[in-house]
Amino acid sequence: MMQDMFGAGTDTSSATVEWVISELIRCPRAMEKVQTEVRQAVNGKEKIKEDDIQDLPYLNLVIRETLRLHPPLPLVLPRECRQPMNLAGYDVANKTKLIVNVFAINRDPEYWKDAESFIPERFENSNTTIMGADYEYLPFGAGRRMCPGSALGLANVQLPLANILYYFKWKLPNGSSHGQLDMTESFGAMVQRKTQLMLVPSF
Numbered sequence: 564m565m566q567d568m569f570g571a572g573t574d575t576s577s578a579t580v581e582w583v584i585s586e587l588i589r590c591p592r593a594m595e596k597v598q599t600e601v602r603q604a605v606n607g608k609e610k611i612k613e614d615d616i617q618d619l620p621y622l623n624l625v626i627r628e629t630l631r632l633h634p635p636l637p638l639v640l641p642r643e644c645r646q647p648m649n650l651a652g653y654d655v656a657n658k659t660k661l662i663v664n665v666f667a668i669n670r671d672p673e674y675w676k677d678a679e680s681f682i683p684e685r686f687e688n689s690n691t692t693i694m695g696a697d698y699e700y701l702p703f704g705a706g707r708r709m710c711p712g713s714a715l716g717l718a719n720v721q722l723p724l725a726n727i728l729y730y731f732k733w734k735l736p737n738g739s740s741h742g743q744l745d746m747t748e749s750f751g752a753m754v755q756r757k758t759q760l761m762l763v764p765s766f
C-alpha cells in the first residue's frame with residue numbers, strides 16, 4: 564500500500580509541476596501575471612506556507628488549466644461494466660472492461676472552446692470542479708476509485724510552484740524564444756515531458 568501511495572503520488576505531482584512551468588514559459592503573459600500575484604501576496608514573508616496558497620487564485624487557475632491539457636494519468640483506472648447497457652449508441656456487455664480517455668475528453672472541442680490553447684482564465688468564474696463531478700474535466704478521475712490523494716497532490720504542486728515562481732525568473736537557455744520549447748509528450752501509463760525541461764534561473 565505504501566508503495567502504491569508513493570508510486571501514484573510522486574511522479575504525478577512532479578510531472579504536473581514540470582508541465583505548469585513549461586506552459587508558463589510558452590505563455591509570457593500568464594508567467595508575468597502569476598509571478599506578479601505570487602510576489603505581491605508573499606512579499607515580505609520569509610517563507611511561503613500552505614496558508615499563503617489561498618491568496619494565489621491565478622496560480623490555481625494555471626494549475627487547473629495545466630491539468631486539463633496534461634493530465635498525468637491520461638487513461639484513468641479501468642472500470643468493469645456491472646450490467647448490460649447502451650452507452651452513446653454502443654451496446655456494452657456485462658463485465659466489459661472500460662477505459663476512460665481523460666486526455667481526449669479534456670481537449671474535446673465540444674466542451675472546451677479553443678481546446679488546444681493554454682488559457683487559465685477559462686476557469687475563472689467557472690463552476691467546473693476538479694473533484695470528479697464534471698465529466699468533461701477529470702484530472703483526478705471520478706467516483707469510488709477517484710484519486711484519494713487529490714488534496715495532497717494539489718498541495719504538492721502548489722507549494723513548489725509558488726516557491727519556484729517567487730524566488731526566480733525563468734527563461735530558456737541559449738537565447739531561445741518561448742515558442743521554441745518542445746512540448747512533445749512521452750505517452751505511457753503517465754504523460755510526462757519527452758525531453759528534459761532545461762531553464763535558466765535569474766533574480
Ligand code: HEM
Pocket residue numbers: 567568569571572573575576579634635636639640641701702703704705706707708709710711712713715716717719720
Ligand atoms: C497532481 C497529482 C495527482 C494526480 C493528477 C492524480 C491523479 C490520479 C488519477 C487520475 C487516478 C485514477 C482515478 C480514477 O480512476 O478515477 C489516481 C489514482 C490514485 N492516486 Fe492519484 N493523483 C495525484 C496525486 C496523488 C497523491 C499525492 C497520492 C497519494 C499520496 C495519490 C494516490 C493515488 C492512489 C492510491 C490511486 C489509486 C486509487 C484506487 O486504486 O482506487 N495520488 N490518481
